[in-house]
Amino acid sequence: MKEQELSSGVLTREEEPQEGERRREERRSGGRREADRSHTEILLARMQSGPVAITGICGRLGRRLARQLHRERPVIGLDRRPFPDRPKDIEFHQIDVRRKKAQDIFRQGELAALVHLGVMHDPRGKSEEHHSWNISGFQKILEWVGRYDVPKLVLISSSNVYGPRPDNPQFLSEDVPLLGGGSFSDMRDLVELDMLAQSFFWKRPDIETVILRPSHILGTVRNAPSNYLRLKVVPTLMGFDPMIQVVHQDDVVQAIRLALEPGVRGVFNIAGPRPVALSHALKLLGRATLPLPHGIARRGIDRLWRLRMTSFPAPELDFIRYVCMVDDSRAREQLGYEPRFDLEQTLRAVDDERWV
Amino acid sequence: MPDRAPSPTQLATLLRPLIRRATNIAARDVIPRAQQAYGAAREGFEAATVRILGDDFDARVAELRERYQGGDPFGLDPDTAKLALGIVSVFHRAYFRTEVHGLENVPKGAVLLVANHSGQIPIDGMIIGASMFLDHDPPRVIRAMVEKWVQTLPWVNVLFRSLGQVVGVPENCRRLLQDGEAILVFPEGTRGISKPFSRRYRLADFGLGFMRLAIETDTPIVPVAVVGAEEQYINIGNLGGVARAVGIPSAPIVPQWFIPGLQMPLPTKYRLYFGEPMRFGGDADDDDSVIGEKVELVRQTIQALVDRGLAEREAVFW
Incomplete structure (x- = not known):
């Protein structure tokens, strides 16, 4: 089943560059000079088949992306963690991106793009370390992308930057303010990162900056929503049952691949299949639920958190309390993105450990 | 032995x-x-x-299920809706014995129903909803815009969501209108619902948001007058300070709420008047004064419908 999905992914992939080329062709036909033209052609060739650098490649999403990408173009991985049994043709550097040495990778290779997956989300980590890693690390990357003229930068942000709020519209567009950090300080890093990428987008119009904001990514990934749905008994909030959006990890990989197309730039929300009520999702997964009043749940989780018995910070409870869903019509229209996994497949993916 | x-x-x-x-x-x-x-x-x-x-309730519910088969993005749940409609219809047909006039004025597709708001608790919305589902052909589900603070109330938020009610922000309204839904708006808001008895049937000031949306999406407006809701609870004043302190939109003083057994609304007779659809052109981003004039036109139409209803009725309770 899974293999089939993947092979069908390979088939569609074959057609996509052509479409990108056509878009590029249209842009070029604006009557430019010959020299300019040859330059764009070289750049285009580089963007289509040049090496792609992936930071945080050892995360589960990074590995999935790398495994798909390395078959058709060179992939350079950067991570502090080791990359066990990596495909041989992936060039891998186990370094901290904040180090000077990481610069060499940008200097040496004519990079076609940089995909930044190295956002640290570990809520257990020390917050200063977190901040330094996320913000200074990303600033360094922006500096090098700018200095060595990498033609494309892709940041995987999250729909969490909008924040779950009682006055949210049902579907948030890309233009609404990022209020996610308001009640949840751990989200501030991500919001700041998103902002940094946005200002880079305006500062360097010659570099195609893409910010993807996927909704809750489900699969073998170790993120809060997947971990939450993997619990044997799932605590819910009594009297709250918001609509949620989930997206399969391979659909996010597909979105990243589409973002790598030449000519694509801007901010895109990424959503999966149709939204569903949280209770309905849990019913589909056949999970036992434990409804708790909000006050008790909040205090209980706070205590468990201090005792280091849970990895869910209490403010994250708002995600099962209020709605935080995105409107992905821009991604569908401009990227040609279309989720391939339906609701049930996406939800079931959290139990799927076969393809780690 | x-x-x-x-x-x-x-x-x-x-x-x-x-x-x-x-x-x-x-x-x-x-x-x-x-x-x-x-x-x-x-x-x-x-x-x-x-x-x-009505003998076609099941058929009407089947139509509703068909409409929202693929799952409603706002979370309307046909089973909850059916149950609630069953309960509300008792109020609609037996308790308030609603008289409905001009239902044929409601056009097909997207429409904004703009009504006067009264009665301390939003029973008027329920009755309009019941009437659109039980009396209108084909049955239509009313999507109303609710206050944001409702989202913070446990259970209530789930109930409202399952019944197809959405948070009152323009983005939601726009999306629903694009989907061809019927939206109920009370532009008076809390100013209208918690009017004291002395100001009954005098429409409060209207908000302007609905008109901008109607112009922007080119949606017809159907004015709706509700007569009979003002007398269901007699309000002798509002405690603004208490409302602000507790964080609720209004705190009306209704003497009957303090008498055991009289918590239910008084069984007045409801009368609904649906006016002819109104269409407005122009620029949705016009000045408040320009939009305000159009809103005033709607307000006066509803006031006229209310006055007509008041003149026609001979008694409050029958």
Whole structure:
């Protein structure tokens, strides 16, 4: 089943560059000079088949992306963690991106793009370390992308930057303010990162900056929503049952691949299949639920958190309390993105450990 | 010397005729009578439900299910909606005995129903919703815009969501209109619903948001007048300070709420008047004064409909 999905992914992939080329062709036909033209052609060739650098490649999403990408173009991985049994043709550097040495990778290779997956989300980590890693690390990357003229930068942000709020519209567009950090300080890093990428987008119009904001990514990934749905008994909030959006990890990989197309730039929300009520999702997964009043749940989780018995910070409870869903019509229209996994497949993916 | 206690076998022989007799009586008399009574009760209940729900309720629900088959993005749940409509129809048909006028004025597709708001608690919205579902052909589900603070109330938020009500922000309204839904708006908001009795049927100021949306999406506006809701609870004043302190939109003083047994609204007769659809052109981003003039036109139309209803009715309760 899974293999089939993947092979069908390979088939569609074959057609996509052509479409990108056509878009590029249209842009070029604006009557430019010959020299300019040859330059764009070289750049285009580089963007289509040049090496792609992936930071945080050892995360589960990074590995999935790398495994798909390395078959058709060179992939350079950067991570502090080791990359066990990596495909041989992936060039891998186990370094901290904040180090000077990481610069060499940008200097040496004519990079076609940089995909930044190295956002640290570990809520257990020390917050200063977190901040330094996320913000200074990303600033360094922006500096090098700018200095060595990498033609494309892709940041995987999250729909969490909008924040779950009682006055949210049902579907948030890309233009609404990022209020996610308001009640949840751990989200501030991500919001700041998103902002940094946005200002880079305006500062360097010659570099195609893409910010993807996927909704809750489900699969073998170790993120809060997947971990939450993997619990044997799932605590819910009594009297709250918001609509949620989930997206399969391979659909996010597909979105990243589409973002790598030449000519694509801007901010895109990424959503999966149709939204569903949280209770309905849990019913589909056949999970036992434990409804708790909000006050008790909040205090209980706070205590468990201090005792280091849970990895869910209490403010994250708002995600099962209020709605935080995105409107992905821009991604569908401009990227040609279309989720391939339906609701049930996406939800079931959290139990799927076969393809780690 | 006392008798020995009877052995279990002796006890069985003693009790057997008694048991047989009891079974006979049960089989001959009790069970058939109970069945009869049950059957009668059931028939009576069915007759009552048909009278209240109408004989095509199931067909109407089936239409609703078909409409929201693929799952509603806002979380409308047909089962909850069916249950709620069943309950509301008791109020609609039996308790308030709603009289509906001009329902044929509601056009197909996207429409904004703009109504006067009254009655301390939003029963008027429920009755308009029931009327659009039970009396209108084809049945339509009303999507109303609700206050943001409702989202913070446990259970209430889930109930409202399951019934197809959405948070009152323009983005939601725009999306629903694009999907061809019927939206109910009370532009008076809390100013209207918690009017004291002395100001009954005098429409408060209207918000301008609905008009901008109507112009932007080119949606017809159907003015709706609700007559009868003002008398269901007699409000003698509002406690603004309390409302602000507790964080609720208004805190009306309704004497009957403090008398045990009178918490239900008084069984006034509801009268609904649907006016002819109004269309507005122009620029949605116009100045407040320009938009305000158009809003005033709608407000006056509704006030006229209310006045007509008041003139036509001879009694409050029948």
